[in-house]
Every structure is written in C-alpha cells, then in structure tokens.
Amino acid sequence: MKMTLAEIAVFLGGAVVGAGNTVIENIRPIEEANEGDITFIANKKYLKRLKLTKASAVLVPPKTDAEGKNLIVVDDPYVALGKLLAFFYPLEHGGSGISPDAYIEESATVSPEATIFPGVFIGKGATIGKRAVIYPGVFIGRNSFIGEDSILYSNVVVYHSCIIGQRVILHSGVVIGADGFGFASPGKSNIKIPQVGIVQIDDDVEIGANTTVDRAALGKTWIQRNVKIDNLVQIAHNVVIGENSVITAQVGISGSTKLGKSVMVGGQTGMVGHIEIGDNVMIAADSKIHRNIKSGEIVGGKPHMPYKEYLQVEACQSKLPEMRAKLKNLEKKVDELFKK
Amino acid sequence: MKMTLAEIAVFLGGAVVGAGNTVIENIRPIEEANEGDITFIANKKYLKRLKLTKASAVLVPPKTDAEGKNLIVVDDPYVALGKLLAFFYPLEHGGSGISPDAYIEESATVSPEATIFPGVFIGKGATIGKRAVIYPGVFIGRNSFIGEDSILYSNVVVYHSCIIGQRVILHSGVVIGADGFGFASPGKSNIKIPQVGIVQIDDDVEIGANTTVDRAALGKTWIQRNVKIDNLVQIAHNVVIGENSVITAQVGISGSTKLGKSVMVGGQTGMVGHIEIGDNVMIAADSKIHRNIKSGEIVGGKPHMPYKEYLQVEACQSKLPEMRAKLKNLEKKVDELFKK
C-alpha cells in the first residue's frame, strides 16, 4: 500500500510536521525502519531512537521535538499505530462461504454470510451468526451460540450450550466449556459432580491460545464485555470476570472467584476460589491471592499486600542471610553485655 | 423433568422434612433458586443462606434446623447433589455409531457399540472399546488402546502405543504420549534421546483440558486408577501418580517423580524430578517441592515445610522491612551500650 503522509494524517486525525507528500509503503519498528517506512514512538523516553531512525516518518505524541524529521503528531501514537496497521495490513481469512467439507448436524443454524472452513463440526441446535469465521478443526457443541463477526481460529473447542457474543476472538487451542473440576470426597472416592452449567462470553472478548474456560457446576462461568485474556490461562467453574479486565498469560483463577471491572492481572498469578476482587484492582505478576481485594487497590506478593510494601519485602529477600548473621551476632553481644 | 420431593428422597436414600408432594423441576444454586427448584447446602456454615433461599426444597446434612423449609436430609448433600444432577441433566453426546467421515486405518479394531464422530483419526492396530465416545478431531495413534465407556472430547491427541482404561474422561486439548523432554548435552548440542516408552492411564481417571502427559523414555508414565487431574497440568516422562490422587490446575511434575495414593496437590505447584511423595500427602497451592515427602504429611511453601510452619513463614513476609529496620536500630543501641 502507498499513502502520503498528508493522507495518513487525515486518516488518523493528526497533524503533519515536515513533508506531507512523503510516500509511505510500510510500517516498521523504529530500529528496523528505512526509507518508505513509517514508525512510531509511544513514549518520550524513546526520543533518542527518534533521532537515529532512518524511517521516512514517525508517529509522535504532541510537543515532540525532532528537527529535520517528518512527523505525524497524534494524541496517542500507540492507538494511531493500531489504526494504521489495520488499514495497511487488513486481516484476511482467505475463505468464504460454508465449506461442503464441514460437518454440520441437522437443526444447526449457520448464517449464509458466515465463513465455515473444511473440517469444522457444528452440533445440533447450534447457531453461527453473520460474518462469523470458523477455522478448520473447530468444534462447536450442541446448542452453542456464536455471535456475529466472531472469529474462532483453528482447533478451538466450544462444548455444548455455551454462549459466545459478537466480535469475540478465540485463538487456536482455546477450550470453552470443559467440565469444572468438582469432586465429592476428594482424595478418597473422588465422586464426580456433574457440571451442568454453561460458559457465557460477552461481546468484544479476546482469548489467547490454549487458554481454558470451564463450564459452571450450576449457573454460568461469565467473561464480560471487552475482557482480554492471554495464552495458557486457567479460568475455573463459576468464575466471573468484569468488563474491560486484562488477564496476562499463565494466570490461574479458581472456582467461583469474582473479578470486578477493569481488573489488571499480571502473568502467572494464582487466585484461590470464592473470593472477590473489586473494580480497577491491579495485581503484580506472580502474585498469590488468598482473600478479597477492595476496589482500586494495587497489590503484589504472596500473600498479597499493597504494591509499595511488596517492593520493600522483595528488596529484603536477598538480605535474609545477612539479617540472620547479624541477629546471631547481636545475641552474642547482648549476652556479653548481661555478663558485664 | 418433574419429580416430587418424596420421589427424590427415595432416589437419594434420604428423608423428607416438610411437604413430600412438592414438585421439583430444576436444580439451582442457593442464591438463584426459586419456586420449583431444589438446592443444597454442603456445609452448616451456610445456614444463613438456607433461611433466605426461595427454593422449594433444600438438600441438607443431618440435624439441620430450618423451620418452615422443605428439606431432604442426606448423609452428604454434595454427593446427593451429584447423583441428582446426573439424573436431572443426563449427559448426552448426541451421536451414535461410527461416522463414515472418520478416518480409520486398516487393522484398527473399533467396537460397533462405540461412537466415532466425523473427523476422528484412528491409526493401525488401535483398539476402541465398547460404548467409548470419540469426539470430532480426536487423533488416536497406532496400536493405542481406548477402554470401554471412555470419553475423549474434541481434539484430544493420544500418540501411538498408549493405553487408556475404562470410564476414562479426557477433556479437549489433552495430549497423551508426546515425547518426554530428554536431551543429552543440554544447552550445548541438545542430542535428542528417543522416547520409546508409553503412557498408561488406568480406569476412572479424568484429565482436564489442555493437560499434557508425556510418554516415558523407557517403560511407562503411569496415571493410576481414579486419579483426577485439572486443566493445563504438565506430567513429565516416567512420572507415576498413585490411585485416587487429585492434581489441581497448572501443576508441573518433573520426570520420574512418583506420587503415592490419595495425594492432593494444590494449583501451580511444581515438583523436581526423581523424588517420591508418600500416600495421603497434601500439598498447598504454589508449593515448590525439591525432596521426598513422607506419607501423611501436609506441606506448603518453597522450599516446602510442614503446613503450620508454612503459615507462620507466610505471616512473616510482610514484616520483613520492619524486621530489617528493628535489626538496624538494635545494632545501634547495642553499640551504644558497649560504649557506656
């Protein structure tokens, strides 16, 4: 694709500084960019790189000083980059229509505007909305619902009776609706409790590769609107994740735990079951959460504590042997003093 | 489904308190239950909820006091719930027979009573037992064996020569029998050691979505009878897990480690290789196990220690900065005392 800087500025609602007739053909990272490329700096701390780049133009935040460079000034260069990427490199799924090599059971309802690749299985009573794209090897169980414009990449599995909203993206290997882990008399007879609830995933959710979201025992496991979940995350039965929350890779959330809106969870964090995390909570990576957290708190550690305290505690770890030695030494000295 | 309380009591072997002719149509969680619903309390600490519920009836343990409520008194309400759920909402796989769209290699033996969905691949010499249900996209390698009444959900993979017992449930994305992680001269030439052993999974095992169980280098990786494993767990080559053990999500068990019977392992725990964990051991979530554990021990932490000690150690973490400050202060004071 070829566009002039002036055209790009109009498209992004930004302002050109420099030669508006510069032609842009590609978008590249700042260190790799060359003539014909546009790049970006999201943050003024990368100003140094801005001076060194060979890019033909740079997306920058307001009040960025860069003599002799062609710039497009935008409010948020990262958001502008996202828009420009989508325009320069539109996502193409490369299929269309309903493949005769898909297995669609009777009484399933598939929109004729959907794209169903070969090797897809759609069970009885399932519904696939308009413009949904279902890649090869996807399984959609009986009576499950896939909303309009959703994309299910290859080998996603949606068990029966689950509800997936509109514009949802499920990456390959995601498993929605497997049985929750519920057994009576655990460690002894391990009697299976049937998991008869469902999973509901609201609009605009994106879930990363090989993440698992278990169906509820009773009721529903619920991922609310615009939640973003990374790869290899475990969401247990009856968990609720509030809208706009962001869950990083390899997090595990145990049964019936409820997260509020706009919660941010760092990678490899674990949460016990049956607790409540308030709105706008931020949790540092590798935290282990054992009790409720109030809205707005920023926490970290095991057990979790306010983030600032957590940093101090972390800083103490490497001092432990020294502390132990000092303590021993002090004990000796104090004994000496008593003997005086 | 409609049943009277009296009928349900007979089915569960319990006793009605209240109106035996009450009609029950659904099973719901205690907060959501309404007229026509039965619910349960597994534990007397939820007595408060019992008073507030709008459910038409409640499964309760013996000696539960709840005036004006219809009750069914059973020894273990959670077990009773399991039975009732299975009766009200029977699991239906929605298929039957051997699909002509499955790929079954010559010399595979598939019971005519098995259900084989489209898109299944069954390799040479493999055996599928009576009433087994094999969902779309499942791969069963050469000479592998799937026992009677086992269920393999969509996109499960069983590599060649593995043995799966009866009534085993493998959830979607489970991989049985991939190569163990064995390399000579690691970090240098990384020479692959062929993994020529197998995986054996005994009767009544259930394994959660996207869990991986590697084949042995030599001999077998062995998951014994009635073990329950949650999602995203890593079981390395030559591991043995004793019967009735319960392994929670995201646990990792390294090569050749052996767990006894009825071991309970909390989520995100890690174990090094070549160690032995005795029978009836309980391990807290996120523990890191570096050495053998004797039968009957309850442990937690990194490195692991008796659970009670572990709780005390955890309680100290947030005190570390204060301890460090106190230590510094004491040193000053002791120096002063020496100068006196």
Place this chain on the structure above:
Amino acid sequence: MKMTLAEIAVFLGGAVVGAGNTVIENIRPIEEANEGDITFIANKKYLKRLKLTKASAVLVPPKTDAEGKNLIVVDDPYVALGKLLAFFYPLEHGGSGISPDAYIEESATVSPEATIFPGVFIGKGATIGKRAVIYPGVFIGRNSFIGEDSILYSNVVVYHSCIIGQRVILHSGVVIGADGFGFASPGKSNIKIPQVGIVQIDDDVEIGANTTVDRAALGKTWIQRNVKIDNLVQIAHNVVIGENSVITAQVGISGSTKLGKSVMVGGQTGMVGHIEIGDNVMIAADSKIHRNIKSGEIVGGKPHMPYKEYLQVEACQSKLPEMRAKLKNLEKKVDELFKK
C-alpha cells in the same frame, strides 16, 4: 531386533568388556532389565544399581569397575543410549504420500515426498518441504513455510506467514503465530493493536505439547537453531531465543525479551518483557526475572540473585518465625540493659 554386544560396540564406537557374542533384544531401565536386555548407567553414582541389575549388558562410562558384568564402554553412555534407542526402535509415522482427504488450497506447494495425513488443512501459498510429516488435524495458514524433514504432530496450528525450518518437531497442540497480547489503553478501552509480524523457527528446534509462540507485533518472534522447548510454555510476541537454549515446562517469557545462546531456563520461571539474558545463563526453576542478566551467570529466586546466594536465602525462609521471635526477645533485653 537382535544384535550381539560386539556388533553394538562397533555401532556405538565403544569397547566390549566381557562376552561379545551376548545377544541383545531390548533396551530397558536398569531396575527392569533382564536377560536379553541392554541397559545403561549415565553416572558413576549409580554403580550400586549396576551390581544388582539382571541385564545381559550395560553401557558404562570409561573406567567403570564391574566384575562379571558384560559392559560396553563408551565416552558418554547417555548419548550412546540415544543412538541405540533410535536404531532399535525407529520412529515410524505409519503414513505416506498426500492423503486425498487433506484440504489443500490452490497455490499451496506440497512436496510429493511429504506425508500429509487426512484432515490436514494447508492454506493458499503455503509450502511443505520434502519428507515433512504433517499429522491429522494440523492447520497450516496461508503463505507459511514448513522445511524439509520437519514433523508436525496432530492438531498443531501454524497461523499464516510463519516460517518453520528443517528437522523441526512440533508436538501436538502447539500453536505458532497466534496474535501477541497487545492492547492500547489496557484496562479501559483495550484497543487491539493488530499483530502483523511473524514467527520464525530455525532448524532442529523441538517444541513440546500445547506450547504457544505468539507472532510479533511488527517484525518477528524468533526461535533460533536447535532450541528445545518443553510443554505448556508461553513465548510472547517479539521474543528471541538464542540457539541451543533449553526452556523447561510452564515457563513464561514476556514480550520483546531476548535470550542469548545456550541459555537454560528451569520450569515455571517467568520473565518480564523487554529484558536481555546473556549467553550461557542458567536460571533455576520458578525464578522470576525482572532485569537483564549478564552472560555466564547462574541465578535463581524472586527477584533473581546469584544461585549460591539464592540457596542461602531459601534456607532462611523456614527460620523467619524464629528470627522474628529472637528479634522481639533481643529488643526486650536491650531495653532492660538500658534501664540498668
């Protein structure tokens, strides 16, 4: 297979001690080996087992003393075992040719020497090299490239435009090239940044079951030559892993982090994004890495520290309650001393 000890010694370039005409039929672990079996000891600390084994012969390192046993002395018994296993139990994929039941889009280029099983999907413009083996249920996206002699086990997914080298092994459930986790205004509007880069995997890499390697935002995520990655590992966008490195199960590496050559990473370790790990670094299991590590360092812990220090810090953990009590006691005593 039957071979004499003398023949095996020639094959391995080793020396027979004992009866060279002994016939070997199988390779078994030292405790299970019997007549007709050859076994091995990789390390002299297992000499005891050597005396007790019923094996007909044992692969041993130089200068191993074992009267009355048939031995083959080799420089590295573990490497020799690998060679012998590959010879005794050759890997057979059990298929050949291009299945008419694979879905191959027009303009894909598949070598007639490749093995393509039923149910494989190969997108437009993709290339499959000579002798590559593509198992059932594998998805290869548009314009992706699979090099010669590579093996993709069942249900592997390679998104579009990715490059897989020669002799690469991808185990079942591996997902290559799903979108990196990139959102502007996270926790608020969560605006998706299109991930338009690729994944490049160089020759001789092996990746374990259900591991995920995300495509780059821009540019490439890059796994270099002969890297070995275990199961359930998360590799985020724009990560680079240097050649010969070894990454154990359940590790998570965040975006844009770069590992040097021959780095060894223990299981369940986590790394933040945008850091650099030098060559030959070793990282203990369950470490949490927050900053750069210089070449040659051996580290562990959270936050990481030199491995020897880390062991001391670990040893202090269980002493914390005692330290706290001692500190309290000392404070009292020092107060007393001041009152004197």
